[in-house]
Amino acid sequence: MTHFTRRRFLKAAGIGGASAVVGFGAASSVAKASKNAHVIVIGGGSGGATAAKYLKRFSPDLNVTLIEPHATYHTCYGSNWVVGGHAQMDDIAQTYDALQSRHGVKVVQDTVTGIDPDARTVKTAGGETMKYDRLVVSPGIDFRYDNIEGITEADSESVPHAWKAGEQTMILRRQLEAMPDGGVFVMVVPGNPFRCPPGPYERAAMVAHYFQKEKPKSKIIILDNKENFSKQGLFMSGWKEHYGDMIEWVPSSRGGMVEEVDVANLTAISDAGFNEFKADVLNYVPAQQAGKVAQDAGLAVGHWCPVNQMTFESRVHRGIYVIGDASIAGAMPKSGHSANGQGKVAAAAVVRDLAGLEPKSAPTANTCYSLITPDHAISVAGIYVFEPGEREWEDGQMVLVPGSGGVSPADAPATTRQLESIYTKGWYDGITADIWG
Amino acid sequence: MMKAVNLFLAAIAVSVTALAGVSQAVADVERAAMVTTHCFACHSIDGTGNMPNLVGYPPDILVMQMRMFKDGSRPATIMNRIALGYTDEDFVQMGEYFGTIK
Numbered sequence A: 001m002t003h004f005t006r007r008r009f010l011k012a013a014g015i016g017g018a019s020a021v022v023g024f025g026a027a028s029s030v031a032k033a034s035k036n037a038h039v040i041v042i043g044g045g046s047g048g049a050t051a052a053k054y055l056k057r058f059s060p061d062l063n064v065t066l067i068e069p070h071a072t073y074h075t076c077y078g079s080n081w082v083v084g085g086h087a088q089m090d091d092i093a094q095t096y097d098a099l100q101s102r103h104g105v106k107v108v109q110d111t112v113t114g115i116d117p118d119a120r121t122v123k124t125a126g127g128e129t130m131k132y133d134r135l136v137v138s139p140g141i142d143f144r145y146d147n148i149e150g151i152t153e154a155d156s157e158s159v160p161h162a163w164k165a166g167e168q169t170m171i172l173r174r175q176l177e178a179m180p181d182g183g184v185f186v187m188v189v190p191g192n193p194f195r196c197p198p199g200p201y202e203r204a205a206m207v208a209h210y211f212q213k214e215k216p217k218s219k220i221i222i223l224d225n226k227e228n229f230s231k232q233g234l235f236m237s238g239w240k241e242h243y244g245d246m247i248e249w250v251p252s253s254r255g256g257m258v259e260e261v262d263v264a265n266l267t268a269i270s271d272a273g274f275n276e277f278k279a280d281v282l283n284y285v286p287a288q289q290a291g292k293v294a295q296d297a298g299l300a301v302g303h304w305c306p307v308n309q310m311t312f313e314s315r316v317h318r319g320i321y322v323i324g325d326a327s328i329a330g331a332m333p334k335s336g337h338s339a340n341g342q343g344k345v346a347a348a349a350v351v352r353d354l355a356g357l358e359p360k361s362a363p364t365a366n367t368c369y370s371l372i373t374p375d376h377a378i379s380v381a382g383i384y385v386f387e388p389g390e391r392e393w394e395d396g397q398m399v400l401v402p403g404s405g406g407v408s409p410a411d412a413p414a415t416t417r418q419l420e421s422i423y424t425k426g427w428y429d430g431i432t433a434d435i436w437g
Numbered sequence B: 001m002m003k004a005v006n007l008f009l010a011a012i013a014v015s016v017t018a019l020a021g022v023s024q025a026v027a028d029v030e031r032a033a034m035v036t037t038h039c040f041a042c043h044s045i046d047g048t049g050n051m052p053n054l055v056g057y058p059p060d061i062l063v064m065q066m067r068m069f070k071d072g073s074r075p076a077t078i079m080n081r082i083a084l085g086y087t088d089e090d091f092v093q094m095g096e097y098f099g100t101i102k
Helices: A006-020 A031-036 A046-058 A079-083 A097-101 A153-157 A167-178 A199-214 A232-243 A292-296 A336-354 A414-436 B002-019 B031-041 B059-071 B079-083 B088-100
Strands: A038-042 A063-068 A072-074 A093-095 A106-109 A112-116 A121-124 A129-131 A134-137 A141-144 A184-189 A219-224 A247-250 A258-262 A267-270 A275-278 A281-284 A287-290 A305-308 A320-322 A364-373 A376-389 A392-400
Touching: A038 A046, A038 A129, A046 A063, A046 A097, A046 A134, A046 A336, A046 A414, A046 B031, A079 A167, A079 A199, A093 A414, A097 A106, A112 A292, A134 A336, A153 A167, A167 A281, A184 A199, A184 A275, A199 A219, A199 A232, A199 A247, A199 A364, A232 A247, A232 A364, A232 A376, A258 A281, A267 A281, A287 A292, A305 A320, A305 A392, A320 A336, A336 A364, A336 A414, A336 B031, A364 A414, A364 B031, A376 A414, A376 B079, A414 B031, B031 B088, B059 B079, B059 B088
Parallel strands: A038 A063, A038 A134, A063 A106, A134 A320, A184 A219, A184 A281, A219 A247
Antiparallel strands: A072 A093, A112 A121, A121 A129, A141 A287, A258 A267, A267 A275, A364 A376, A376 A392
16 A cells, blocks of 8 residues: 555544544644653664664754664564575674664663553553653564465464564575475565565575575576566576576466465465465465554554655654554655665654654655675665645655666676675665664 | 865855754754765765765765766766765755764
8 A cells, every 4th residue: 555545544534533633733742841852662673773873863862762572683684695595694683782872772672562642651561651752663564364375474484484584584594405406495475565575586596596506406486476576677687697597486467376375285376276386495475564563553554554754653643653664655665774764754853843843854765785696786776755745744755756766777797786796785784883883 | 176166165054054043952853964864874974884984075075976976977886876866955965964973
C-alpha cells in the first residue's frame, strides 16, 4: 500500500478515534518543556538507533531513552555475505555502547509490551512504565503466513526465512554447507512491498558464488511472487556473466507464485498443484507487515503504518513517529538506508515540534549496493523529497526527485563494478558508524 | 573562480542567517542540517569507511565538486546520480554545514 487514498485516510482517522486527526497547526502543550522533554525510541535497528543518536545531536538537553530487546544487533544488510560464506556474523554485529557513552542516549534492554497513546506511556516486559513527551517507533517487520498453506513461523527452523539477521542467518548458512553437490536451493520471494527489495537477488548471487567454488553442479531457483524486480537487468546480466545458467528466476506468471509449502518434503507448490519445486535447501521469505509493537498500538492501517511523510508523525496517533520498514513512505524503498534517513527526519521534526516550530522539509537519500561477486557490485540511489498533495501534508508523499538516482550503468566496465564493490564495504562501514558509532 | 568566491560568500551569508535569532539547540535543525546529515550515511564524520571525509572541507570547493558531479564533468560511480537530486542552494548549505563540524 504505497498510495494513501482519501478513503484510506478516513479509515485511519476512524481507527484512531478523536486523537486521529493530526495537525501541526495544533499548538503543543509540551513545547515549553522542550529542554527536559523525554523522547522514547522503540527499536534499536537502523531507524531507531539513528533517531536516538540524532535527537541528542540536534538537541543535547533532551532525555532520550532507546528500548531494544537485544544487546547485539545483526544488520540485515551484509547478512547475504554471511549466507554466501565470505563474511562472519561478527562482521555484521552492532552494539549500543557508543550511543550510551558517546552520545548520552539511555539504552534499556527490554521488550515493549504496550503503548498507551493517550496517557503517553510505554510498558515493558521488565515491568516498567515510562512516560514520554514524544515517541519514535521503529519496529521493523514481522512475518505473515496468512497467504500461504502448509507453513507457519514455527517451521522456520527447518525452512528458514533468514530475513531478520541473527540465528536465522546461521541456520540457512549451515543448511547450505550441509547440502550435497548437485543439490537445489529454492528461494521463495514475496510480492511488493517487502524489506530490502534487491535482497533476494543478491542472496542468489552470493549462494551461487559459494556453489561455484564448493558445489558446482548445484542449482538455484527463485520463485518470485512478482513479474519484475529491483536492478533486474544488472542482476540478470551479472548472474549470467559469473554463474552461467546456475540461477533460474521464475516470475509469478510462470509458476513463481507459491501457494503452499510441503515442509516435510521441502517442496514449494504453485498454480493449484500444477507446479512442484523440490528443494534440498528451502528458503521461504514470507510476506511482511509492520512489527508487532506497531500493530498492537493500532499504528498500522492494514499491514503498514501511515505517517505524515514530511515528519513521519503517525497519522493515527499524535506525538508518535513511525520510521523504517514499518512506515508507508511513498517512493522510498524499505531499506536500512531509508530507515537511517527517516530517523534523521523524525529526530529533526521532534526537536522542532518540541520547540514550537513549524516542521521543515528537506531532501533525503537512499543508496543500496548489492554484490554479485565479492568484486562485482551494482548500486541504486535516489533522492527523495516531500511533495504536498491537494490536502497539503495529509495526502503528500515522499517522491523521487525527477532525474535523480537510478541504477549503475548497464555498460559499465569491470573496473567500475570492482570500484562499486569497494564502495559496498565502505558504505557498510560508514552507515553503521553513522547509526551505532 | 569568481563564481566560487561568490558561492563562498553566499555560504557565509547562509551560516550567519542560520545562527541569527535561533537558540543554539535548535539552530542545528535548520534546513542545512537536515539536508547535510544525510550525507553522513556514506561520508562518515568520524572517518570510518572509504568514502572521502568531508568534515572541514572548503565550502566553495565542495559546491564546485557537486556541480561537476551534477553536470557530468567529474566522472563518478554514484555521486553523479546523487548530485542530480539536489539544487545549487542545497550544495551551498552542504558546504556551509560541513564547514561547521569539528
